[in-house]
Amino acid sequence: MSTYSPQSVKKLNFLGLLALLIGFSQLSLAQIPKQYLEISVSPDKSDWVYQIGEEVEFIVSVTQSGRPIAVENVRYFVKEEKMQSLQEGPLSLKEGKATISAAGMKAPGFLRCEVFATIDGKEYRGMGTAAFEPEKIQPTVKMPEDFEAFWNAGKADLAKIPMEAKIIHVPERSTDAVDVYHVNFRNIGNSRVYGVLTVPKGGEKYPAILQVPGAGIRPYLGDLAKAGRGAIVLQIGIHGIPIDLPQNTYTNLASGALSGYPMFNIQDKDLYYYKRVYLGCIRAVDFLVSLPEYDGQNLAVQGGSQGGALSIVTAALDSRIKYLSAFYPALSDMTGYLNDRAGGWPHIFTGNNLKYHNFPKAIETLGYYDVVNFARILKTPGFYSWGFNDDTCPPTSLYSVYNQIKAPKEVFVIPETGHWTYPEQGARSDNWLFEKLKK
Structure with a gap:
């Protein structure tokens, strides 16, 4: 599996984003613009990939125009993707940053950390997802005999x-x-x-x-x-x-x-x-x-x-x-x-x-x-x-x-x-x- 770290890919500017949105929209390859409030949630490994049972730290950064900014009602949730929360609570930021520690998964899959914060009455969301031996994930759907x-x-x-x-x-x-x-x-x-x-x-x-x-x-x-x-x-x-x-x-x-x-x-x-x-x-x-x-x-x-x-x-x-x-x-x-x-x-x-x-x-x-x-x-x-x-x-x-x-x-x-x-x-x-x- 070829996995590229988030740091290795250059961010889009708005004009590039617009051009790609037009060019790829028919294939549903849409580009997402940056948010007014940027909430970055990143697992501590550069490739975001872990061994089963390995602990993961999610590194959180909340910024606006690249700088820390005062926000309200910051909270986090850690869960297997699309499932119920395993760990949650308020989150205290220090100079716009925080770290969340979570236990690793016991089976192949994905563990997601979501962070929410409010500014000017609007809530924003950021997330990061750690992979646990994804090459071992097996399907649940059955193959019909015919x-x-x-x-x-x-x-x-x-x-x-x-x-x-x-x-x-x-x-x-x-x-x-x-x-x-x-x-x-x-x-x-x-x-x-x-x-x-x-x-x-x-x-x-x-x-x-x-x-x-x-x-x-x-x-x-x-x-x-x-x-x-x-x-x-x-x-x-x-x-x-x-x-x-x-x-x-x-x-x-x-x-x-x-x-x-x-x-x-x-x-x-x-x-x-x-x-x-x-x-x-x-x-x-x-x-x-x-x-x-x-x-x-x-x-x-x-x-x-x-x-x-x-x-x-x-x-x-x-x-x-x-x-x-x-x-x-x-x-x-x-x-x-x-x-x-x-x-x-x-x-x-x-x-x-x-x-x-x-x-x-x-x-x-x-x-x-x-x-x-x-x-x-x-x-x-x-x-x-x-x-x-x-x-x-x-x-x-x-x-x-x-x-x-x-x-x-x-x-x-x-x-x-x-x-x-x-x-x-x-x-x-x-x-x-x-x-x-x-x-």
Whole structure:
């Protein structure tokens, strides 16, 4: 495991942050801005990694513009990620600093320290997460005996459906180097997949990248930058709706008809929402390989969060994918909460969700969709990246997936990051992909 200390990564300035937010937002690789009140919580080891049973000290610093500042109601909590507090209390700062000692974990996992402080009536939060032998974390989700047969049948059904692709040139968004197209094509259930296709101009044959989206409902703009580097890029949505509608349409869908979509039809593995989504990714591969500009050999898939999950799923189900890049994959070891530890997004078995979805049929269904089980059959070389401070896709769930992968793999861990990335992570992912695709 390649782990990089927080001190080794340069902080973003605001303009760099804005540029990266725009550039990576379609992949759910968002950048997080600095807070008005900066609360730094850092384990005392530079790589944040400990042996089981080893004690950890969390070093706390509370500053504004790099200087200590008077704050109110400072308190801390130490707990296994997403679990109940093991240790808590008020925290006294001396010149903006404090140290919190905590006992180590007795099993592989992550121990998190959260610190809260108030200034001008607003509360701020900082956290640091110590890893305890994460390479030994094992998943809780079970592999259905007919897992591969289930998906082979789904792919066979998909193959019977004609693609009926529609490709519409968008000249106002095209450039001297790249053509932009809005595309759509048939999927299962009489639905369609909508996306933005960007193709380098030049009349040559090119490698291709499928970009799969993070969670949510939104428009898509395409990736002209990667196309400018010499790759065909197809950026898709997953909800079977056009990707160029007014923003208020997506906002209304997110709060209305598509609110809570990760739980739709969870009681039935054949009707569950993500069956159409996963097979839609395969259909997107069908579309890409049909393009006359495709070089016929070099194809990758890339995404973050929900898109990280879809990257692994698509590569596991489709041998035409030669490389994958996944950031903090969601939908991973979702049954963790049923085993007294953190589970992956969308956190189906915790909070209010638990009382609605904790029944045998739901657990059975998720076995067919959990990324862990796709990792178990994955043969595609992959690049992965995440941090230890992720609240949305807890690192326990990420390592539950990563530790099952037998295919060639590389992980770039920046411990202090959460459900966001530094530009170095995106750049390393892109460079890794292009190095592989252009061999």
